[in-house]
Amino acid sequence: MTTTESPKRTAQVRVPVRGRAWWIERRTLGVVVGCAVAMLVLGFVGLSFGSSWSTPGEVLGALTGTQPSVVIVEWRGPRVVAAILFGAALGVAGAIFQNLTRNPMGSPDIIGLDAGAYTGALLVMTVFTGATTTVAFGSVVGGLLTAALVYALSRSGGLSGMRLVVIGIAVNAMVTALNNWLVLRAELEVAMAAVGWNSGSLNGIDWDDLILPFSVIAVLLALASLRAQALHQSALGDAVAVATGVGLERQRLLMVFIGVGCTATVTSVAGPVAFIALAAPQIGRRLARAPGVPLLPAALCGAVLLQLADLIAQMLLAPVSLPVGVVTTAIGGCYLIWLLAQEVRRR
Amino acid sequence: MTARLRAQDVTLAYGERVVSTRLSLDVPDGGFTAVVGPNGCGKSTLLRAFVRLLRPDAGTVALDGRSVSSFPAKALARELAFLPQDPLAPEGIKVRQLVSRGRYPHQSLLALWTKEDEQAVSEAMITAEVEDFAERPVAELSGGQRQRVWVAMVLAQRTPYLLLDEPTSFLDITHQYRLLALLSRLRDEGRTVIAVLHDINQACRFADHLVAMKDGRVVAEGAAADIVDAALIKDVFDLPSVITPDPVSGTPMVVPE
Amino acid sequence: MSTAPTQAGSAPPTRNAPSRIGRSAVLAGGLVALLAAIVASIAVGAESVPLGQIWPALTDFDPLSGDHLVVRDIRVPRTLLGIAVGAALAVAGALIQTLSRNPLAEPGILGVTHGAGFALTLGAALGLAGTALGELGLGVAGAVLATVLVYAVGRHSTLRLLLAGVALSAVLQGVSLGVRLTSPDTLDKYRFWSVGSLAGREQTDLTIPLVAIALALVGALLVARSLNAVALGETVAHTLGANVARVRTVTLVLITVLAGAATAVAGPILFVGLIVPHLLRRLTVGSVPWLVTLSMIVGPILMLAADTISRVVLHTGEVPVAIVTAFLGGPMLIWVVRRYGAGSL
Numbered sequence: 001m002t003t004t005e006s007p008k009r010t011a012q013v014r015v016p017v018r019g020r021a022w023w024i025e026r027r028t029l030g031v032v033v034g035c036a037v038a039m040l041v042l043g044f045v046g047l048s049f050g051s052s053w054s055t056p057g058e059v060l061g062a063l064t065g066t067q068p069s070v071v072i073v074e075w076r077g078p079r080v081v082a083a084i085l086f087g088a089a090l091g092v093a094g095a096i097f098q099n100l101t102r103n104p105m106g107s108p109d110i111i112g113l114d115a116g117a118y119t120g121a122l123l124v125m126t127v128f129t130g131a132t133t134t135v136a137f138g139s140v141v142g143g144l145l146t147a148a149l150v151y152a153l154s155r156s157g158g159l160s161g162m163r164l165v166v167i168g169i170a171v172n173a174m175v176t177a178l179n180n181w182l183v184l185r186a187e188l189e190v191a192m193a194a195v196g197w198n199s200g201s202l203n204g205i206d207w208d209d210l211i212l213p214f215s216v217i218a219v220l221l222a223l224a225s226l227r228a229q230a231l232h233q234s235a236l237g238d239a240v241a242v243a244t245g246v247g248l249e250r251q252r253l254l255m256v257f258i259g260v261g262c263t264a265t266v267t268s269v270a271g272p273v274a275f276i277a278l279a280a281p282q283i284g285r286r287l288a289r290a291p292g293v294p295l296l297p298a299a300l301c302g303a304v305l306l307q308l309a310d311l312i313a314q315m316l317l318a319p320v321s322l323p324v325g326v327v328t329t330a331i332g333g334c335y336l337i338w339l340l341a342q343e344v345r346r347r
Numbered sequence: 348m349t350a351r352l353r354a355q356d357v358t359l360a361y362g363e364r365v366v367s368t369r370l371s372l373d374v375p376d377g378g379f380t381a382v383v384g385p386n387g388c389g390k391s392t393l394l395r396a397f398v399r400l401l402r403p404d405a406g407t408v409a410l411d412g413r414s415v416s417s418f419p420a421k422a423l424a425r426e427l428a429f430l431p432q433d434p435l436a437p438e439g440i441k442v443r444q445l446v447s448r449g450r451y452p453h454q455s456l457l458a459l460w461t462k463e464d465e466q467a468v469s470e471a472m473i474t475a476e477v478e479d480f481a482e483r484p485v486a487e488l489s490g491g492q493r494q495r496v497w498v499a500m501v502l503a504q505r506t507p508y509l510l511l512d513e514p515t516s517f518l519d520i521t522h523q524y525r526l527l528a529l530l531s532r533l534r535d536e537g538r539t540v541i542a543v544l545h546d547i548n549q550a551c552r553f554a555d556h557l558v559a560m561k562d563g564r565v566v567a568e569g570a571a572a573d574i575v576d577a578a579l580i581k582d583v584f585d586l587p588s589v590i591t592p593d594p595v596s597g598t599p600m601v602v603p604e
Numbered sequence: 605m606s607t608a609p610t611q612a613g614s615a616p617p618t619r620n621a622p623s624r625i626g627r628s629a630v631l632a633g634g635l636v637a638l639l640a641a642i643v644a645s646i647a648v649g650a651e652s653v654p655l656g657q658i659w660p661a662l663t664d665f666d667p668l669s670g671d672h673l674v675v676r677d678i679r680v681p682r683t684l685l686g687i688a689v690g691a692a693l694a695v696a697g698a699l700i701q702t703l704s705r706n707p708l709a710e711p712g713i714l715g716v717t718h719g720a721g722f723a724l725t726l727g728a729a730l731g732l733a734g735t736a737l738g739e740l741g742l743g744v745a746g747a748v749l750a751t752v753l754v755y756a757v758g759r760h761s762t763l764r765l766l767l768a769g770v771a772l773s774a775v776l777q778g779v780s781l782g783v784r785l786t787s788p789d790t791l792d793k794y795r796f797w798s799v800g801s802l803a804g805r806e807q808t809d810l811t812i813p814l815v816a817i818a819l820a821l822v823g824a825l826l827v828a829r830s831l832n833a834v835a836l837g838e839t840v841a842h843t844l845g846a847n848v849a850r851v852r853t854v855t856l857v858l859i860t861v862l863a864g865a866a867t868a869v870a871g872p873i874l875f876v877g878l879i880v881p882h883l884l885r886r887l888t889v890g891s892v893p894w895l896v897t898l899s900m901i902v903g904p905i906l907m908l909a910a911d912t913i914s915r916v917v918l919h920t921g922e923v924p925v926a927i928v929t930a931f932l933g934g935p936m937l938i939w940v941v942r943r944y945g946a947g948s949l
Contacts (some may be wrong), residue, residue: 011441011482020459102435105757105767109774153938162620163941165766170937172770173874177930181923192785199781229458233451237435241400244504245424245452261845274778278771290442326785329778336771339757 017285028033028297031288035300037167039084042307046080047072049311051319060107078205082269083307085210089217089262091284091302092224093172094277098293099231100252101165106277108263110168111256114272115175116146116196117264121271122182125194134269135197143264146175151256200273200325213265220258220265221299228295235292257283273325276302283334305331332340348375352397352427352457352508352539357406359392366392367404367563374508379534380541381389381554385584389563390543391432391512397541398429398510408413424452428506434497436485442496443481444471447502457465475499491522498526502533509533511542527553531535547584551575551598559583577601611906627894630887634901641908645686646679646784649915650922653679685802685810686911687904689866690876692817694903695824696862697877698884698895702835703855704755706765707882711747712874714769715776719750720867721798722776729783736812743868747860750776783827800871802911813869820861821900827854828893873926875933876906882940 013029015022047062048054054062054072061067097106108114120142124135154167183191224231230251234241242248266273283305284297306324308330313322350373359367366389374380374397382390395401396408399415407414415423418451422434428449435446449471450464472478475495480488483494494517501509509530523546531553544550550557551571558568561583567574577598580588586603593600648654653661653671660666661675689734697710711717723746724739732738750772757768780798830851841848866873880903882893888895910928917923 020461021465022459101767103764103767105764105771107771110767110770129629141706145595153942165770166708166941167764167938169770170934170941173712173930174934177799177874177927181927184799186925196779197787199778219577226456229451229454229456232437233448235435235437235919236445236448237433239395239429240434241422241433241449242400242420243427243429244432244449245421247420274774285439289439291444292437299368306383322782323785326778326782329775329782332771333779336753336757336768336775 025288025290027289028288028294031284031297032300034287035297035304038304039300039307043080043084046083046307046311049314050076052099065273069118074185074206075136075194078207078210079310080200080307082202082205082210082216083310084303085214085217085305086266086270086273087280087303088299089266089288089302090273090276090306091280092221093259093262094279094296094302095281095284095293095298096224096231096275096293098281099235100255100259101162102235103165104282105278106165108259109274110165110172111260112146112150112168112171112175113143113260113263114267114274115172115179117143117267117272118179118194119146119175119182121197122186122194124181125197126182126186126190139271140264140268143267144260146171147256147260147264196323197271197322198325199323200267200271200328201323202313203321203323205269209269213269216265216322217262220261223254224258224295227251227254227258232292232294248250271323271325273280273328275328275335276306279332279335280305305311348378350372350374351376351411352409354393354396354403354405354408357396357403357408359389359396359401360404361392361401361518365404365563368400370564371406372565372568374539374541375556376539377534377537378539378556379477379531380539380556380558381550382541382543382558382560383545383547383550383583384560384566388560390560392563393560394429394512394541394543398427399423399467400429419575421452423507424504426506427501427508427510428501430497430501430509430511430514432516436493438486440485442477442483442485442488442499443468443472445485445496446477446499446503449500452504467505471499471503474502476525490517491519494518494522494526498529507538509538509540509594511540511543513543515544515546523549534552547575547580547601548593552593571598575601611777621792626896627798627887629706630898631901634898635904638901638908641905641912642683642687644912645683645908646675649674656889667938680905681810682698682802682805682911683908685805685870687821688814688817689802689870689873690904690907691821691900692862692866692903693873693876694864694880694899694906695821696859697895698881698892698899699824699831699855699859699862701881702831702892702895703852703859704765705835705837707885708766708878710875710877710881711859711867712872712877713766714749714751714754715772716747716754716863717800717867717872718773718776719748719753719873720744720746720778720864721872722746723749724797724868725780725783729786736809739868740813740816740865744861744864747864747867751860751863758854769860797871799924800867800929801922801924802870803922803924804905805854805869810869813865816861816865820858820865823854823858824896825893827851827858828896830857831892832890871926873929875937876903879936881932888930914941 011026012023013026015024044056044059047059048056054069057068058067059072062072093108093255095140097108097110098104100106117139120138120140122134123142124138128134150164150168151170153171154164183194186194230246233244233246234248234251238248279301281293281298284301285293285303288294288297290297303325306328309327310324313324313327316322351474352374354370354372356369356371357367358365358369370393372393384390392401396403402416409415410418410426446468450467453464469478472481475498477492477495479588480492480578485493488496494514497515515526518526527549530542532572534540555570556568557571557574559566559574566583567579577588577590580586580601587600588603590599592598593603643658644654646658647655651674653675657671658675661672665676666672693711699708700709700711700714720743723742727738727742732742752767754765754772757764831846834848834851880899884895884902886896888898910932911925914923914925914928917928
């Protein structure tokens, strides 16, 4: 066997690491850089915007400490960081579910997380009349229990994407019916508050709120990046994945755990934020022109998308701040319409 | 004849549907084994049991005396490579990327590429004759070209064993013979090839060890010249036929009456 | 995929092929069951009406009898509504499943009912939903839009269709949410409507939606024969001489009218359109007219049963019927999927 000179690989960039190499698609690199720039710009705008616009100078001053500003650092800062962090977490969760179900329309909603979280929150609000932190706790418990139920019911004999979706629909329907009933029986003000919670919002987040979520999400995302290669290998079909050495059962469980963990964490702080998990991975995939549903572009697009949505939510009806979930839902609507247009064009 | 890979008294079932009971098969090392039989006779099931895609309800599949289920996943994947009947190519994947996926069992957690990895991929593409479209999307290729890309992926795994489930299914006749010739060359280079083939004549011509299955059991195994006769074909395929030597290779050729 | 073999429609039924006698027996039995369900629906409730009073209430009405009033003004309209909605949803489900050759399609899951609901919310907020005709129109319009969207995006595979339906429902609910957050009135009105229920609709004018449903049901029976061919796939249908495009359009119109009208009058109700055709499928293999006919009988039975349960299950009052159907249909769907695998639905 002769050693052969492989043809020039122009589409990739070679990063030498201690005698070996790390190949990165040129396009992915472009997307990473582009998204990073977008995040910085949007972050800057987010720090500047408020009841009164701050000048770039003031923002820089606040960041470097030369011109301290409570507004910029204590109020807007956490919000910007939350948008980036939560957007990335949701993007990764969506990418995981789309890989698992092998379908571009998969998302964590199908496993009943959002509906279950709402149930938990509703129960706390109506039956236990709890405070905000209790609501957060209730939502996490509700979401996790529902997801566990769906997962357990769909497990037998290996995880099949289709079965997961069908059972998810069934459980979702039951849980949503329960939620609707709880809302019905509540007092109008409680109902309004509950419905408001269910729209997802980044209002009023401060640094204390972010400590725990940040740690949890950081760990989960680190885990996800280590297992990303196995996830992408699974996209080749079960048979090839197992035959090339992917421990499929364990891999899937872990990825579901990460996806659920990310979504539940975000929901506990901000309420359910719709559609980032659905749209970001697909947008990221198309930008990066990468095969399958890669995790990194999904995370970055999720972050950018949520930042954008939050800015729109704040600016659209200023000084009233819309719940960011309403804006992301509108984005979701546009996304579906865009998909529709693509299908029609493809005919 | 040595056999590192062996199925010993295995019972294979999908849930309640039992496919094979107490099936035993030794795969001759360094040979080209073809598994033939009518639809639903358990050929694919057997192959999947070999690569641990299906756990036997009873009995063991063993490699070097060790049960395959005791191997760590990647370690087994460095010994056995498998190409299923209808593999799934992720949307948008390019040829080189797909072939590179064959190196997965050799890569560490951080997915750093060694010189050996890059060589394996280049050689695999050249052997399978797909290096000309290395940067093209797999979806744009013809059925025959695509199948060769999958073969390249399996080759890149650089395993001593190659198991293929009906690799000639979607190929036109030229490509069928080219693929079979390639498998023969790989056998000549020292690898062990096991393929489920639906064409008995191709199996006779290219394989040195034939395994005829029916209803989940092995009806006969051995060299084609030794076991293929009209009685076997009638038994396995329920097809009355005449056996005549193939004018090109001299191996038995089945001609239905 | 999973190691269980899929029996996607190619495996012949393990029992004998459905015989005429079998179907007719079910038809007869179904009619009897329907009668029983109707009686139960009239008699059972917060105030039970003694069975002996039902017939006199209908034939020899006495305005001073509390029982007779309950029967005439509350129970009978509600029962009629239950029959109409049950039949409409069941037949709509049967049609969708036949047309898309997809056993998991139903107006609820695909977001069609949410589309109708969304149009109604929007209409209510804009002040358009005053009249019965207006509501019907909104419901149907919403159903049409949802159907087109989901179908176009999810045409390629069952999975995609389902997920598109899920996504669409989520969008619609989200946007309705936005609309409702702006006005507590709409929210209040909506939260009562948004849970499908047959209660409290007795006072509204039911003639228009009921007539629309009745007409659409007749239409469904008429188109059922042509659907037999279309159910075999487009190419085969063509060779059998069916005008596929026209049949498909007519069927889609019928589906949207049925689902839209049912939702306009009762709110979103899930799973009826899924369970009923599924129960009947083995029995009516190969014959869409039988499927439609039996759905028209079993649908109301299910609906009336659920409605009756909804009245008595809790001591403290009624539970909206949509919740009952969700808790009946959900476990059933889960059981079927686990038992038979997702491919054999």
